[in-house]
Amino acid sequence: xxxxxxxxxxxxxxLSFGGITALKNVSFxxxxxxxxxxxxxxxxxKTSVFNCISGIYSPDSGxxxxxxxxxxxxxxxxxAELGIARTFQNIELFENLSVLENILTGVHRRxxxxxLSGLFYSSKAKKGELYARKExxxxxxxxxxxxxxxxxxxxxxxxxxKRVELGxxxxxxxxxxxxxxxxxxxxxxxxxxxxxxxxxxxxxxKISVLLVDHDMNMVTDIAHEITVLNFGEKIADGTPNEVIxxxxxxxxxxxxxxK
Amino acid sequence: MKDRxxxxxxxxxxxxxxxxxxxxxxxxxxxxxSIYTLIILDDVWLFLLTLAMMTTIGAWGLNIVSGFxxxxxxAHGAFIGIGTYTAFVLGGNIGxxxxxxxxxMAIWLPLSGIxxxxxxxxxxxxxxxxxxxxxGLFSIGIVYFVLHIFQNFRTVxxxxxxxxxxxxxVFLGFNFENGITIGNLVLNENNLIALFSLVILILSGFGVKxxxxxxxxxxxxxxxxxDIAAEAIGVDLLRYKGIAYAISSFYxxxxxxxxxxxTGGVEPNQFNFVYSVTFIAIVIIGGAGTVLGPLFxxxxxxxxxxVIQEIIHFFxxxxxxxxxxxxxxxxxxxxxxxxxxxxxxPRGLWGIxxxxxxxxxxxxxxx
Ligand SMILES: Nc1ncnc2c1ncn2[C@@H]1O[C@H](COP(=O)(O)OP(=O)(O)O)[C@@H](O)[C@H]1O
Ligand SMILES: [Mg+2]
Numbered sequence: 001x002x003x004x005x006x007x008x009x010x011x012x013x014x015l016s017f018g019g020i021t022a023l024k025n026v027s028f029x030x031x032x033x034x035x036x037x038x039x040x041x042x043x044x045x046k047t048s049v050f051n052c053i054s055g056i057y058s059p060d061s062g063x064x065x066x067x068x069x070x071x072x073x074x075x076x077x078x079x080a081e082l083g084i085a086r087t088f089q090n091i092e093l094f095e096n097l098s099v100l101e102n103i104l105t106g107v108h109r110r111x112x113x114x115x116l117s118g119l120f121y122s123s124k125a126k127k128g129e130l131y132a133r134k135e136x137x138x139x140x141x142x143x144x145x146x147x148x149x150x151x152x153x154x155x156x157x158x159x160x161x162k163r164v165e166l167g168x169x170x171x172x173x174x175x176x177x178x179x180x181x182x183x184x185x186x187x188x189x190x191x192x193x194x195x196x197x198x199x200x201x202x203x204x205x206k207i208s209v210l211l212v213d214h215d216m217n218m219v220t221d222i223a224h225e226i227t228v229l230n231f232g233e234k235i236a237d238g239t240p241n242e243v244i245x246x247x248x249x250x251x252x253x254x255x256x257x258x259k
Numbered sequence: 260m261k262d263r264x265x266x267x268x269x270x271x272x273x274x275x276x277x278x279x280x281x282x283x284x285x286x287x288x289x290x291x292x293s294i295y296t297l298i299i300l301d302d303v304w305l306f307l308l309t310l311a312m313m314t315t316i317g318a319w320g321l322n323i324v325s326g327f328x329x330x331x332x333x334a335h336g337a338f339i340g341i342g343t344y345t346a347f348v349l350g351g352n353i354g355x356x357x358x359x360x361x362x363x364m365a366i367w368l369p370l371s372g373i374x375x376x377x378x379x380x381x382x383x384x385x386x387x388x389x390x391x392x393x394x395g396l397f398s399i400g401i402v403y404f405v406l407h408i409f410q411n412f413r414t415v416x417x418x419x420x421x422x423x424x425x426x427x428x429v430f431l432g433f434n435f436e437n438g439i440t441i442g443n444l445v446l447n448e449n450n451l452i453a454l455f456s457l458v459i460l461i462l463s464g465f466g467v468k469x470x471x472x473x474x475x476x477x478x479x480x481x482x483x484x485x486d487i488a489a490e491a492i493g494v495d496l497l498r499y500k501g502i503a504y505a506i507s508s509f510y511x512x513x514x515x516x517x518x519x520x521x522t523g524g525v526e527p528n529q530f531n532f533v534y535s536v537t538f539i540a541i542v543i544i545g546g547a548g549t550v551l552g553p554l555f556x557x558x559x560x561x562x563x564x565x566v567i568q569e570i571i572h573f574f575x576x577x578x579x580x581x582x583x584x585x586x587x588x589x590x591x592x593x594x595x596x597x598x599x600x601x602x603x604x605p606r607g608l609w610g611i612x613x614x615x616x617x618x619x620x621x622x623x624x625x626x
Contacts, residue, residue: 054491080493094484096548097477105477109493115502118473119466125473126274132474133270172492 007032007176007208008053008084013062015048021232022048025062028227028237030176030210035202037211037219039243040229041252046212047089049229050178053210054086055079066176081109085174087165089181089212093153099164100149103139106171107132139167143197159190166197176208177201183218195222216253220244228252276468290461297453298446303565305449311561312456313518316463318541318553320510323467325539326547327476328503329483330386334398335511335538337405338375340530342512343519344415346371350426350520357423358414364430371516372509379508383501402532409527422526425519428452452521459517463510468550470506479503483548544600546609555608563596564589 008030015023023045030036038046051057053064055076064072071079085106094102111132117125140146143163148156153164162182169177179198183191195218201207213219219226220240228236228243230252236243243249277283297305321335349367351359382401389397410419417423428435428448435451446454470476478499481489490496519525537560545556567589604610 056487056491075495076487076490077493077495080491086491088488092485092488094481094488096484097480101477101480105481105489105494106492108474108478108481111474113474115475118475119469119506121465121469121473125469129274129473130270133274137270168492 005032006030007067008210009063009065010049010053011063011065013049013052013059013064015045015052015057015059015232023052023059024232026229026232026234027062028234030208031225033202033206033208034224035198035209035211035222037213037223037226038229039213039216039219039226042214043231044214044229045232046214046229047180048232050086050180050210050212053079053178054084080172083172083175084178085169085172085176086178087162087169087180087182089184091158091161091165093161093165093168095154096152098150098152099145099156099167100136100140102153102164103136103167103171104132106168107135109172110135135173136167136171139170142170142200143167159186159193162186162194163197170201170205170207174207176210178210178212180212181214182211183213183215191218194218198222216244274472276465276472290457293457294454297457298444298450300453301447301449305453307561307565309449309453309456309521310518311558312453312460313514313521314541314561315460315554315557316517317511317514318538318545318557319463319467320507320514321538322542322547322549322553323470323479323510324503324507326542326549326552327470327483328479328500330500330503331391331395332398332504332507333395333532333535333539334401334405335507336530336532336535337402338379338508338511339515339518339534339538340405340409340527341375341378341508341515342371343515343525343530344409345374345512346516346520347423347425347525348415350429351423352426355424357417359426361426363432364426364428367426368513368516372512375508375512375515376505379504380501383504384497386504387497387500398535399532402530402535406527406530406532409530416527419527422524422529424524425522428455428520430455456517456521459513463513464550464554466506471550475499475502480548540597544597544607546607549606549609551612552607552609555612559596559608563593567592 006029010026010028013023013026014021026045026049028036028038038049040046048057052059053071055071055074055078058073062072063070066079066082066084069082071082094105097105111128113122113125113128116122140149143166145160145163145167148160148164153161156164166179166182182198183194186194198209198211199222202209211219211223220243223240226237226240226243227234228246228249235248235252236246238246272278277286297308300308317335317339320338321332324330324332346367348358349360349362349370350364351357351361353359353361386394386397409416412418428451435448435455438448439446439451470479478489478494481492481494482496482499486496519529541556541560542553543556544559545554546552571588600607606613
């Protein structure tokens with residue numbers, strides 16, 4: 001296999017809240033075009049990693065690089081503009097908007113017409129809106145949610161909401177997509193669907209994926225590389241097979257399931 | 260491939276404001292009826308309809324910042340005041356005791372939107388960083404600050420208790436006072452002001468609709484619904500909150516300039532805290548966050564008291580009652596309406612209209 005270059009470098013990042021250490025000198029890379037995963041028991045610091053990458057939290061120390069840019073203390077919207085999109089562990093959809101509108105909102109950063117253009121619905125705005133619509137429809141097709149297009153998101157089942165949120169993130173046409181427990185709370189069939197979408201996103205849409213989960217099963221099936229966190233520290237990394245066999249990982253998981 | 264092309268054409272169709280025959284029919288019909296009404300009327304109802312149209316523009320402004328972008332503003336009246344005085348200073352008749360430049364409406368009307376807009380932009384570094392209760396409190400501070408200036412800045416406002424007269428409606432050299440006669444149709448000043456308001460109303464309405472259906476509006480909605488997610492998809496919160504304030508203040512200013520030029524003058528205390536709250540009530544009754552809601556709310560607010568009065572007169576109710584006078588009954592009924600709406604129809608009058616529209620969807624074309 002050809003060694004691919006790093007798209008994202010998470011370097012020696014520490015983060016704490018008052019007395020609680022959420023992350024302690026955590027480092028890992030996301031290779032271009034890969035599916036990389038972070039796993040670990042609840043409270044291990046996985047969501048904190050995402051919040052650091054997407055600019056919602058500022059690390060106490062360490063650096064985060066995306067391509068050539070140091071994004072460590074950038075505003076979230078700037079980071080999104082560079083091409084990092086994400087979903088949230090607890091769904092964060094725009095609840096008063098329809099599925100279509102939610103996904104259209106995701107196209108925001110790719111529409112370059114100005115405020116006045118929009119106010120007068122100039123031909124530039126019109127062209128932009130038609131483009132946005134086409135992009136949104138492609139995503140709706142891809143995620144197989146055509147029948148929900150005009151539904152208000154709060155009226156939809158949980159699994160579909162998760163998919164819509166994925167769609168909104170895809171609408172950014174990101175280079176890297178961060179998925180925070182995309183299969184949480186889903187049954188086996190729904191989990192398989194999500195796994196298939198993630199593989200398609202990676203292979204067809206050529207988007208790198210950073211996937212967080214506390215459940216090892218799906219991750220070991222689809223990830224190329226895995227980083228394991230426990231109590232804010234990296235305890236292992238490697239290919240799925242390497243990680244499964246790692247004794248400290250087994251201990252962390254067995255230990256946490258005993259609790 | 261052909262499928263896609265069809266799809267594309269249908270989006271084009273769908274993205275129009277009035278995207279089918281039925282809607283286009285009602286839009287044209289509505290405008291024609293409005294013009295006809297504003298031409299034939301010449302009484303208190305014409306006056307009220309004109310007030311309602313002007314009020315709508317202000318309500319739309321508040322709806323943009325609060326209903327669309329979710330930023331509470333209790334200072335809307337202050338921006339309306341700033342627009343009003345911009346118009347009065349620029350358009351006021353030269354020779355009066357207060358600062359006046361006697362300019363044409365073609366100059367003072369746009370500027371009466373731009374000046375409050377600039378003021379909105381000026382304070383937006385603060386307003387954009389505040390949220391919820393703090394933002395509400397800050398905006399109350401703005402109302403009192405601006406009111407204090409209005410009360411004391413005599414050369415501009417005439418001062419507390421006195422006020423000043425408005426400019427005249429002189430647009431591109433034509434004084435509305437002269438009226439227009441077309442054949443045997445005579446349009447007096449009131450008809451002309453009403454028709455002019457209708458034009459501004461329609462333009463403003465298209466502005467609101469265009470915001471709602473483009474990227475700007477979606478950015479506003481996203482901030483209102485989930486600000487963290489909004490930022491994570493690339494919406495610049497500070498910028499878009501600032502834009503919402505700017506557009507909102509522009510509408511406020513145009514509303515004030517028209518409204519108080521129409522009523523003939525204004526006293527500074529008009530722009531008190533209660534005035535700002537009135538606009539919040541209008542937006543809520545109409546349906547916050549919708550395009551047509553503020554229009555419904557404004558017409559309801561302006562016309563309802565007179566409708567109630569007519570009804571009371573018609574049935575001869577309460578004529579001799581010593582318990583409540585007419586004005587009290589009006590306010591009581593109005594208050595009850597507001598409470599009923601808040602409880603039973605959170606989407607306001609717009610919600611009722613929406614259900615009616617769905618009921619009569621294709622009328623009169625289908626079947
Ligand atoms: N905003 C916050 N304030 C305080 N503590 C937090 C905050 N976010 C995360 N934490 C703490 O950091 C630790 C890691 O949390 P999190 O990153 O959510 O873990 P995971 O996603 O792996 O379940 C937990 O102990 C959690 O309580
Ligand atoms: Mg988490």
